[in-house]
Amino acid sequence: MKIECFDPWKESSIEVTQDQLTHLKPGLFAPMSNCKELRLSNLGISEIDPGSFEQLESLESLSLSRNSDLNSLPYDTFRDLHKLTHLYLIETPLRELSEGSFHGLSSLRSIHLAWNDFRILPEGIFSETQLKVLLLKYNPGLQYTPNMFQGLSFLQTLDLGQTNLHAINSRMWSDTPTINALFFRDNKITEITGDSFSNLPLDSLTLSKNLIDSISNDAFLNNSKLEYLALDENRLTHISAAMLSPLSQLKTLILGKNAITELGPNCFQHNPELTQIWLDSNKLTAIHASTFPSLSKLETVYLQYNEIATIDEASFSDTPRLQYLTLFKNKLRSIPDLGISPSDSGAVLEFEIFSNPLQCESGLCWIQRAVDSGRIKQSVLQERCSSSSGKQDLWSYFRNNCSE
Numbered sequence: 001m002k003i004e005c006f007d008p009w010k011e012s013s014i015e016v017t018q019d020q021l022t023h024l025k026p027g028l029f030a031p032m033s034n035c036k037e038l039r040l041s042n043l044g045i046s047e048i049d050p051g052s053f054e055q056l057e058s059l060e061s062l063s064l065s066r067n068s069d070l071n072s073l074p075y076d077t078f079r080d081l082h083k084l085t086h087l088y089l090i091e092t093p094l095r096e097l098s099e100g101s102f103h104g105l106s107s108l109r110s111i112h113l114a115w116n117d118f119r120i121l122p123e124g125i126f127s128e129t130q131l132k133v134l135l136l137k138y139n140p141g142l143q144y145t146p147n148m149f150q151g152l153s154f155l156q157t158l159d160l161g162q163t164n165l166h167a168i169n170s171r172m173w174s175d176t177p178t179i180n181a182l183f184f185r186d187n188k189i190t191e192i193t194g195d196s197f198s199n200l201p202l203d204s205l206t207l208s209k210n211l212i213d214s215i216s217n218d219a220f221l222n223n224s225k226l227e228y229l230a231l232d233e234n235r236l237t238h239i240s241a242a243m244l245s246p247l248s249q250l251k252t253l254i255l256g257k258n259a260i261t262e263l264g265p266n267c268f269q270h271n272p273e274l275t276q277i278w279l280d281s282n283k284l285t286a287i288h289a290s291t292f293p294s295l296s297k298l299e300t301v302y303l304q305y306n307e308i309a310t311i312d313e314a315s316f317s318d319t320p321r322l323q324y325l326t327l328f329k330n331k332l333r334s335i336p337d338l339g340i341s342p343s344d345s346g347a348v349l350e351f352e353i354f355s356n357p358l359q360c361e362s363g364l365c366w367i368q369r370a371v372d373s374g375r376i377k378q379s380v381l382q383e384r385c386s387s388s389s390g391k392q393d394l395w396s397y398f399r400n401n402c403s404e
Contacts, residue, residue: 001043005035021045022069024052034058041088042066050076057081063088065112075100083107091115097125105129114138114159120145127151137161137183149175161185161206170198177201180225185209194218202226208254209233217242230254232278240264244271254278256302266290274298280326281305288312292319300324304352307331314339323347332356337366342375351380360387365402367394 001021004013014031021043032038033055040062046069053059060083064070070092078084084105090112099122102108110133111126118139124147126134131152136142142163149155155176165187173179181204182197189207191214197205199222206228213235220226226247236258244250250271260282268274274295280302289312292298298319308330316322317339327335332353340349351367358364364385370376381395 003032003038003040005032006037006039018044023047023049025049026051026054029053030055032056037061039063040067044068045070048073048077050074051079053078054080057083059084061086061088063090065090065092067092070094073097073101076103077101079104081105085109086111088112089116093117095119097122099123099125102126102129109133111135118142121148123147124150131155133157135159136163137185138163140164144172146171147175149173152176153178155179157181157183159183161187163187165189168192168196170195173197173200180204182206185230190214192216192219194221198222203249204228206230207234211235213237215243219243220246223247225249227273228252232256232258234258236260237283238262238264239267241267241269244268247271249273252276256280256282258282260284262286263288263291266293268295269293271295272297275321276300278302279306284308286310286312287315289315289317292316294318296320298322299347302326303330305329309333311335311338313337316340320344321347322349324350326352328352328354328356330356333359334361334363335367336363340370340375342373348374349376351376353380354383358383358385360385360392360397360401362401364394365398368398368402 001016001018002013003016020028022045024045026049035056036058038059045064045067057080059081062084065088071094075098081104085107087108095117102125106128108129108131111131112135114135115138119141120143127150132154134155137159138161140162152175156178158179161183165184166189168189178201180201182202183206185206186209189210189212192212193216196219202223203225205226208230212231224246227249229250232254237260239255239260241264248270251273253274256278275297276299284306285308287308292315295318299321300323304326309332313336315338320341320343322340335353367376367380371378371381382393384391384393385397
């Protein structure tokens with residue numbers, strides 16, 4: 001079997017037997033001393049002796065993923081890999097790591113430990129590294145322990161998705177003051193409080209698919225740099241301006257698949273940088289003129305799969321850059337003039353309103369005018385409305401009833 005070095009400047013390879021791969025020993029990689037990237041994924045490796053990689057002093061990236069019999073990484077497994085910056089150990093049966101598993105990896109910047117079966121990580125296991133990215137997602141038995149992240153003072157990205165977390169508090173981040181991206185998808189978190197992310201310089205936070213039904217008004221009080229917030233697939237019923245008010249830099253807000261029945265008055269008034277809002281698959285019944293105030297940068301709003309029966313006139317009059325508005329699968333019988341103004345960027349709005357019980361009435365004629373002006377795409381004219389003579393597409397209705 002040939003093992004190749006993935007080096008764009010200098011190709012090298014070695015021929016090895018399956019026995020040599022099953023049990024890696026020192027000296028095997030001596031002919032590849034200049035290799036910078038080595039992929040040893042899915043090769044049946046079950047045991048690695050300390051010093052097996054000692055000749056690979058130029059190595060920067062190493063993958064040992066998907067070796068289904070690799071159960072342990074003894075002390076000094078990676079010694080002499082002083083230039084290694086990226087290590088991949090994805091989807092192995094690893095359950096435990098020794099305190100010295102990553103000994104000597106002083107240049108390590110990212111480590112991918114997803115889809116394993118870790119229970120406890122030894123205290124200070126990453127302390128010799130310079131990690132900026134740590135991915136631990138899909139380790140459902142992982143237990144949080146004090147000092148779990150000791151020594152990670154340079155960490156910027158942490159993924160703890162599907163690790164059976166039930167709660168978050170600021171003590172978890174005492175050793176990681178520089179984190180700017182956190183991922184907690186698919187856990188069992190029930191609430192977010194003012195103590196959850198206190199003083200972290202976050203710009204991205206993912207809390208999708210948890211059990212969150214409560215977010216305190218001071219939850220994001222010290223996270224003013226946050227630009228991306230995902231709270232979809234939770235149990236939220238209400239969103240208030242007070243909760244969102246500290247997030248003056250927020251650009252993307254994902255709230256789909258909750259149980260939100262209402263949005264507080266002027267809910268987004270303190271979030272002028274918003275460009276995308278997901279509110280699909282909730283229980284909203286109305287959109288008010290005060291819902292989207294002065295959001296001059298807003299480009300996308302998803303409102304499909306709600307129970308919206310009414311929308312106030314001019315609800316989108318302050319969104320000149322709006323490019324995508326979805327209202328399909330609601331309970332709208334009429335849609336007043338939403339005040340969709342000419343775009344200052346030349347954007348043409350994709351306006352999706354199918355699967356609503358729309359009635360053919362003159363109040364819909366504003367849509368024809370917006371299509372004629374080039375502000376709304378013509379595809380909306382294929383949607384259907386109902387009249388005493390049956391259903392007809394909007395184009396036919398407008399042609400016969402909305403002429404100037």
